[in-house]
Amino acid sequence: MPDLPPIRETIKRHGLSAAKSLGQNFLLDEQLLDRIAAIPGDLDGKAVLEIGPGPGGLTRALLRAGARVTAIEMDARCLPALAELNEAFPGQLRMIQDDALAMDHAELMGEPFAVLSNLPYNIGTALFVRWLGGDHWPPQWTSLTLMFQQEVAQRIVSAAGSSAYGRLAILSQWRSSAKLAMKVHRSAFTPPPKVMSAIVHVTPAEMPTGVSAKVLEQVTAAAFGQRRKMLRQSLKGIPGALDALNQLGIEPTRRAETLSVTEFVSLARVLS
Structure with missing residues (x-):
């Protein structure tokens, strides 16, 4: 296993700071990141898509777990830090600088893949809705393990009759299984967001017949x-x-x- 400096040192060395305009909040606790990477199960040799890796905190955890990671990052400032991971884990990381909302992820991956991401807050819901939509089912993704604001996460897993219940709950539950996998305190992030966060884990289920x-x-x-x-x-x-x-x-x-x-x-x- 490569001996990498703490992610905090990498951020300082590259002069990185979270950009509010990109919805960035960096996670630095490597034990927490390893726990997040373990939520979908064994990733050794499996294809994983990560959106908005930033300086690569979660990316490190995924690579340590043996995953073959495709990371889409829009912020060019983060690319040198990610390039260091590419050198440390040869053959495991593919970096793409682009807008994740403008890409066909199934075509990009070309094989079954898991999605794990500390999603940028400003595009998280839009990406989630896209992954769950459409009449083609089952999807190419095998699971979604995603960080959201806790309020959004509650809307995804809520039951009928609750104040959080709405379109996101139905979209997440009518042909998938959605659960709240972990709550993450705001203090775990740099800078700390104003709200708490939570990780949702979604796996596809059988699609009801006769429904568009x-x-x-x-x-x-x-x-x-x-x-x-x-x-x-x-x-x-x-x-x-x-x-x-x-x-x-x-x-x-x-x-x-x-x-x-x-x-x-x-x-x-x-x-x-």
């Missing part, structure tokens, strides 16, 4: 776009939605947050 992902997304967008209104009001713009509610025995006076993931799937199935 696009239709489900349309239904949930309408229902939660006006979440304080009754379904008969929020869904009236979707052709056939009110008849579908009647067919399924779902009272049109209910509100979106009271419907289970299964009920939304059933509604989308009728409309599909």
Whole structure:
């Protein structure tokens, strides 16, 4: 195993600081980073995609675990620090300077891959929604292990009836298993963010038959776009939605947050 200097020293040597405009917050605790890398299980020899590695704290942990890492970093300031890891772990790290939102990750990876990332706060939700969307299922990714603001993480794993329950919960749970894997205190970051963070672990599950992902997304967008209104009001713009509610025995006076993931799937199935 390469003898690397502490990540804090690497950051200081390269004159790095977290850029607020890029949603950066650096993790420096290597024991914590090793715990995060262990969440999806054995990574030895497996392909891993990391978005926004920054100076490479989590990247180190993934490389120590034996993963073959593709790291997409937009910030050119971080590339020299990542290049040192490329030298320390020859053949294990591929670095790409680009905008992760503008790339086709499945095409880039070309094989089944796990995603592990301390996601930049300003693009995290957009990337997550993209990975979970579309009618092609199962996906090429085998698991998503992602750092979010704790409020967002709670929205992903929440159950019907809770104040956090909404589109993210349904998107995460209708054909995947989503769990809160670890909470991370704000003091673990440099600089400390104003909010607590948490890691969500998502694995794909079997897709319900006869359901279009696009239709489900349309239904949930309408229902939660006006979440304080009754379904008969929020869904009236979707052709056939009110008849579908009647067919399924779902009272049109209910509100979106009271419907289970299964009920939304059933509604989308009728409309599909």
